[in-house]
Amino acid sequence: MKPIFEDKETGIRLYFGDALELLKKLPEESADLIFADPPYNLSNDGFTCHAGKRVSVNKGEWDKSKGIEEDFLFHYKWIEACKRVLKPNGTIWISGTYHSIYACGFALQKQGWHIINDICWFKPNASPNLSCRMFTASHETLIWAKKDKKAKHIFNYDLMRNGDWNGDFLKKPNKQMRSVWAINTPKNEEKKHGKHPTQKPESLLKRIILASSKEGDVVLDPFCGSGTTGVVALRYGRKFIGID
Ligand SMILES: C[S@@+](CC[C@H](N)C(=O)[O-])C[C@H]1O[C@@H](n2cnc3c(N)ncnc32)[C@H](O)[C@@H]1O
DSSP states (O other): OOOSEEETTTTEEEEOSOHHHHHHHSOTTOEEEEEEOOOOOOOSSOEEEETTEEEEOOOOGGGOOOOHHHHHHHHHHHHHHHHHHEEEEEEEEEEEOTTTHHHHHHHHHHTTOEEEEEEEEEOTTOOOOSSOSSOOOOEEEEEEEESSTTOOOOOOHHHHHHSOOTTOTTOOTTSOOOSEEEOOSOOGGGGTTOOOTTOOOHHHHHHHHHHHOOTTOEEEETTOTTOHHHHHHHHTTOEEEEEO
């Protein structure tokens, strides 16, 4: 399997294609950490608000729902493929909204993964709701899981407790990191190389990668989009495999 980009010095490999096919070709137990931000299945021709303007919620063809059964099967299959590729003590993070995250959680449970935490990523700068007939959506859920309850996963507790987590107004200094993370959507400077409709903020990936991996580890993202996970993995001395 040939990457479309490879840098042997830093340990980056990028693959272009279907995650379901490409994950099968990666060696068994070769990733220390997986971060996956799969399609949300929310592109249903609705509207949202961006920079004060009414805009379509549609992200692209890849984000259209094929119905709950087929969407669930897709999530079940890629999560199963990740289980083969993840090392025994490795962990997976999956992010999503209510459109997708319950299907991912159910797939994890059906496959016998052990859920360590679910994190509420609260977006203080979320867009307003235009209909004014419901609460304004302002969070995503992240599930953090390991292959087996007895697996010895990495959790850099001291760093999470004592690190300088700038901007997280829900965390007081020297207190345990809690499961609600207040992090703004990506800054403009993170979009200077182009826009991706569902780009994750670097500070979210920084927390995930520093919490649950160590230097030299292999981080895999099977739906890497603009490459946020890779940028942060590289910044903190991790290797990176990205698929999109
Ligand atoms: C929610 S976005 C990920 C955004 C990414 N976390 C970032 O920070 O830019 C999901 C990505 O999955 C990709 N995708 C959708 N279906 C896929 C598939 N079957 N295999 C691989 N990638 C897929 C899309 O092209 C899209 O870039």
